[in-house]
Amino acid sequence: MPGLYFEELEPGLVVDHPTRRTVSETDNVLFSSLTLNLAPLHLDAEYSKDSIYGQRLVNSLFILGLVSGITVPETTQGTTMGNLGFEKVTFPKPVFHGDTIHVRTEIVDRRESKSRPDTGIVTFRHLGINQRDEIVCDAVRVGLMQKRPEPAATAQA
Template sequence: MAGLYFEDCKEGLVIEHAIRRTVTETDNVLFSAMTYNCAPLHIDAEYCKNTIYGQRLVNSMFLLALIAGVTVQETTLGTTLGNLGFQEIKFPKPVFHGDTIHVRTQIVNARLSKSRNDSGIVTFRHIGLNQHDEVVCEAVRVGLMLLRPAQ
């Protein structure tokens, strides 16, 4: 398995994820269309010329999904039973077409499950940064992680 088992999730562990992703206009328009988000801030270039940013913003839900997705290979691939929730989601800076996003994850907390004997509960803090190392997204995620199988 590429993901971390519960025992690997030590509080304070920081992972700099290898995958970087340049966000494209196609990403933004398709995601907005697929989710029925017709906000002109995401899809209307003419409208956005008169906004405080002067251009379209990348859909924040796409950004959250991208940041969570980038983390999978190095954190939860094959070792999670599922997400239990997201908390404290913040978008401190806007993302535009052409921005390149990279992600850092920190293990905030880890405890054994009280109701299951095969897993533990891990709290991850995911931080998305743009090409200028400005934080563009922060999200705290809680996952149910498998214990390492007995040999």
């Protein structure tokens, strides 16, 4: 399914994204290493077993990227002009190796762009939810979305 245009992203619309992703140890170690986040809570099993979690945590920025990415096919693929930013991001519950994440998106708000008449600004709320139905990521973001193109004018004879 292609992304939705500004006109289709009405406040109150809820999309339960069909893609689910089980997070692996490799995902966590690779992402943490690539981003130079060498916190032992992500990488060191011996250190982490004495933490309040009793095991390593998956890097929260990986989870934010995963949650955002899962939403693309049903909301913004081919219809976005860009991500304008995140207004709020929280991680109410930790994510561990082997957790499976699915995402629900709600359209919170939208408005016409003041400077670009062919676009609008949409506020999305993305909830990352694990297999226990716990919210593990709550992200509110704003995107610049294309309006539906006008049909081509037919040539007059």
